[in-house]
Amino acid sequence: MNVDPDALDSDALDDAALVALHLRGAPTARQPAFATLMRRHKRWLYRLIVAQTGEPDEALDLVQESFVSAHAALARYDPARSLRAWLARIAINKCRDWHRRRQVRRFLTRVLPIEAAERVVDPAADAESRAINRDDLARTLAGIARLPAALREPLLLCGVDDLSHAEAADALGITTKAVELRIRRARAVLATDEGRA
Incomplete structure (x- = not known):
């Protein structure tokens, strides 16, 4: 797919077309295509992650991690399926990882000496x-x-x-x-x- 990036109205394209453009389009169109996907999906993804974690600041990092993982795995995305559901699955997995890390920190604060626990305490x-x-x-x-x-x-x-x-x-x-x-x-x-x- 060769598209003139100057003539491209990426907001008019659906998610599957943007994925295809990012994967197989002209080099100058790839980054704008993925940027459009991020802009289109970042707000609801943020809300999902905040609802999962209860931590607005952590959610910002998890949104970013989710998009990094999505970018790395975009070639495996099936355009016949909903991109939104695919991104939600990635974000939920990031939240599960975050919860596991948090449980480890809490466990360590209970079993380590007080001096060591201060280094791993969870302020949240x-x-x-x-x-x-x-x-x-x-x-x-x-x-x-x-x-x-x-x-x-x-x-x-x-x-x-x-x-x-x-x-x-x-x-x-x-x-x-x-x-x-x-x-x-x-x-x-x-x-x-x-x-x-």
Whole structure:
């Protein structure tokens, strides 16, 4: 695909065309094509990651990491599938990695001597404690954060990021029926938590 980059209106192209342009287009069109994909998807990806982590500052880094990984793997993207679901899967994996690293830091703060623990302490732990004690929105967010990933992820993908059940299923590697069931269970758990509050 050879496209004159000066005549290119990348905003008018769909995601699959931008991916193709980035992979096989003229060298001067490749970077603008990927930049358009990033501009098009960064806001909802940021919202997804903030909802997964509860950490706006960390989410900025995770969005960047997600796009770096997407760029490296773009040749493996199947244009017959939703790019949004594909990016969501990458971002969710980045969030899972982030949660694992955070759990390791917390574990180390409990088992290492106090002097060593200061080097690995997670300053976000205090912010989490304060957020749980705020208004109804904070309680709801805390309830979502406490959900197991299997329930939290479909709820956020469909409820916050407006992915269809089919796109969420694709992003998570499960069936559409499983997405529906997990969303129903997540809402039931949240309703029970609110009843106790």
